[in-house]
Amino acid sequence: MPNVTFHFENDKPVTVSAVKGSNLLETARSANVVIDAPCSGNGACGKCRVKLVSGDVNCKKSLHITDEEYAAGWRLSCISTIENDVEVQVPDIASAFKNRMKIADLNSKEEIAIFEDARKAVEDAGMPMVNTMDVLTVSMDEPTLDNPMPDNERLTRAIEEMTGIEKVHLPYMVLKKLPVVLREGHFTVKCVVRQTTKSVFVYDVFPSDENIVIGGLAIDIGTTSVAALLINMQTGEIISRASTGNGQIRFGADVINRIIESSKEGGVKKLQDAVIKETINPLIAQMCRSAGFPARHIYRMCVAANTTMNHLFAGIPSDYLRMEPYIPAFFKTNSLFASDLGICVHPDAHIIIAPNVGSYVGGDITAGTLVSMLWNKPEFSLFIDLGTNGELVFGNNDFMMCCACSAGPAFEGGDISCGMRATDGAIEACTIDEDSMEPTFRIVGDEGERPVGICGSGIIDIIAELFRTGIINPKGKFVREGRRIRHDKYGMGSYVLAFQEEAGGPKDVEITEVDIDNFIRAKGAIFSAIRTMLTSIDFDISMIEGVYVAGGIGSGINMANAVRIGMFPDIDLEKFHYIGNSSLTGAYSMLLSRAAERKTYELSTNMTYLELSTVPSYMDEFVACCFLPHTDTSLFPNISQ
């Protein structure tokens, strides 16, 4: 059998044997060699390229590899089969991953303020964030020969007397430590409990002198990014905020590719491991380490995620989500516990899942809808969640309709060559002088910070400004010439925001026609979805009284520019509100308020789902939207003026 050796920039090479004719990408994966393959090996994305150092592979033609690149040894691994002993160089995946993790910094002042506003809105709507879990200090008589009641009964009875509730459940983990803890605490102990009117569930028990904070975890599992809040369940205080890329991304950039990958042998486990072992567990460990909080004291989790993500998170086959009639395994489930899924928190931690509405509208949207307050107003509003999937909810306190469209990772900075998170050095706002074509930036960080890359809100500004100044045409192609505009040998244009000598990083910061094209398709997906949904119920854009924008794109988003490029409807700018990561805020609310949890379940059952692919006009609408701002400029009267 031929040997295949994978070389890396910063790591030892890996060699495996492979049967002649094996697929190179599959061989790499079987050896745990990570090659970036967002389209999951369909030959579509062109990302899985490797450079042949020696030996032969049989590789089909691909538009993604030019003749020069082919001559230099570049091959797409997903369409290459192994002929004989082969050595290949694998591009550094870490940087590819980093490029895809550009959501807003949860710890920024702005994002925290937006979170606080959203949280307050939920509370003001009658869902106070009271403690859904408690620490009870329970004292018992010490046992004697005349009072030989066993430990579990002694504690159970004491809790019954204290709470007046007769059904007290002590799970195995508590029973196991009970004899020692009771005696260490001299028969006064602290119990971590969740209480209903009918029962008390005891999650943990400690000697009374220990200081116990009940931790909770709200987590938003996006297709591209994962964000989490570590919460003090008694006070609602946020102990730590963090986000990271979804480790599943190497199996495909969008949910369809993930589902395809998961349907292969062992695929469900592989995808589950990627999101739990490689993403969530390290994220929890990082938050707990930085806050000095014991992960085992996290007793409850709420996950808000799209339907595919919550199925793969739970290790449940998701094939049927993408096959007609598109049936999820669950909308709502109460059956998940940390130990089942191997999540490194307390093993008995209950994992609640924000409910799904259908295969393509999931818990991220129901949790987000809760936070959007759409359901609490008589006037009609639109809730837009800008993620890898874009989801929309339209309605009021009487009815709600929702739909989903595939936007790709552009809103999270994915597929943008100089994209980055909204951290130091990110261009978050930009204007361009029409005459000189010179840019002016607002850069995240201290004064004098130099640009390193572009974050989500910056991309909108840059495209809007390039368009306003006539540097690019409605198709996104460069039509003016100048110092900052250049074309590569294939004719692809780009605009240099900062040459290397002006930049804070090691290279030019630029935006290319490919970046612009990716972004136009993303915004086109959103706007065409809005139009299609409203049209389906005979509504008009002018009837929208409020637009609530959520997602990792960040608080820096310039709504005027988002309208100008035809991403959002051309209505009064005052009607736009950025509400941050509403999926995460919703998960937080469900953890801390039973009313919010109930309300979210209620919302999920009251939403009507529109499957866009079944609406014949949707594709035409999409094509019409892939312009700046739109082929039908009458839809954007203010812009056109």
Next chain:
Amino acid sequence: MPNVTFHFENDKPVTVSAVKGSNLLETARSANVVIDAPCSGNGACGKCRVKLVSGDVNCKKSLHITDEEYAAGWRLSCISTIENDVEVQVPDIASAFKNRMKIADLNSKEEIAIFEDARKAVEDAGMPMVNTMDVLTVSMDEPTLDNPMPDNERLTRAIEEMTGIEKVHLPYMVLKKLPVVLREGHFTVKCVVRQTTKSVFVYDVFPSDENIVIGGLAIDIGTTSVAALLINMQTGEIISRASTGNGQIRFGADVINRIIESSKEGGVKKLQDAVIKETINPLIAQMCRSAGFPARHIYRMCVAANTTMNHLFAGIPSDYLRMEPYIPAFFKTNSLFASDLGICVHPDAHIIIAPNVGSYVGGDITAGTLVSMLWNKPEFSLFIDLGTNGELVFGNNDFMMCCACSAGPAFEGGDISCGMRATDGAIEACTIDEDSMEPTFRIVGDEGERPVGICGSGIIDIIAELFRTGIINPKGKFVREGRRIRHDKYGMGSYVLAFQEEAGGPKDVEITEVDIDNFIRAKGAIFSAIRTMLTSIDFDISMIEGVYVAGGIGSGINMANAVRIGMFPDIDLEKFHYIGNSSLTGAYSMLLSRAAERKTYELSTNMTYLELSTVPSYMDEFVACCFLPHTDTSLFPNISQ
């Protein structure tokens, strides 16, 4: 650091480094070298002897090692410390283990008949063995675009409609396989359920064409032996019966030594592993393999065990069982599941535990009491469970009292030099001619079978006959001379039942004064407990209307001889009944009958526990009982005649 090398008869030697001055037994255990140490390293039992091959150990004097043995290199490992590089020979533990595993063969015709009688008695007492679990065949409409209910809700609703019960619980394991199973079964599936009036718990789901038998496991975890029944939960049929030694035995022969061992660092886990990983899991695997039954289809277990055994089984610290005021962690618990304990059956299998009454009267006795039918009669009866711990219950349908005494492993054939199970070659009954002193046997097996060893019932007969014929005196010492009687150089007498040329095995079959002495102390513990308990409530032996004897001693037990040696009270022999392994039969009943389960809980709360060690006269009584039949022969009027 010195190296210590352990040599074995049939295995590769093991070498480890040890700090000078380390204890040799501890060093062996740290290297997973098994040295038989029933007293758990207290220097009391003399079993942990090893033979020094080279090097030096510092070893205290011990009565268990003679000067000759010492000169030959024999040392007690528990009182030896390592001085320099040492090589020792370790006696074969397997044979030591085998010698302790001599309970009755569950598969023998006699034992099966006794089990069937006991089972019928439970049924006749109003506790029919109806199916407590069911297989439901559930049909659903196939989903369509217009009927897009998710899989879990579809199944839940169908079960609700079918059963009329609104609370249907689908645990994670079911959810995880549901999408695939529903479609493989074309939306007709078989569900393994347990149903109450209020809820349906779905344990498993299969495509409708699969043939599903719901397995249950009744298990009796004794200090010395473990016995189990694999049951068809729908019919009550016994699929397989098996027993084995308790792997914990190397950590001590009785519960006190086990508790001491478990209180050392990592001890609870070590003892739990010994009974689950080394004993129960292999036993389950063996039963399932022989019956061709998938272990994952075992959905419910009932464990009957003494309090120490059920605590260590559950991995719960048991130190407090032996410290005043002797408080167990639980009498009753509903919180144990197979996955918590690492038992290789279905991970969601619920493990019910026959309830404990106190630290020294456990679930084996409550389950056994159920089967004894004591609680169902107006007349007073005595239930005796002959195990390593002997337990007694006395009472009627109005009141019950119980106590426990430490009998040691003699009733299970432990500590009897030629002891063996009641299988082919075992002497199960014996008479001795008073004049010739020649024995006549009944041997288990085909006609012409030659004796290999002695099983429990045989030991009683032999001692009774040696006593009746005046070969031994009331103290158990040999007082006649003859061909079959010999004395070793230390003067210890023995009686040869079969010389090597008469025997079916490779050596003489004999009974020694040490064997007799061990047995006299065991029977003395039982009879003194009976006397002490009855006296405490002003009852007299003559008031006992029935004696129900349980335990692994086997159906061959000769009650007349048991009375003759002063083990059982001297009352009408017709009042004695052997009821087999009542602990196991009780566990079986609790699995198959909710009424039996409830009744056992009820019995456990209604028993009064007498702690014998708090009764001042108990020790005197015990000493008086260590005679054949008793120092006070007026207690045995029929024998004395």
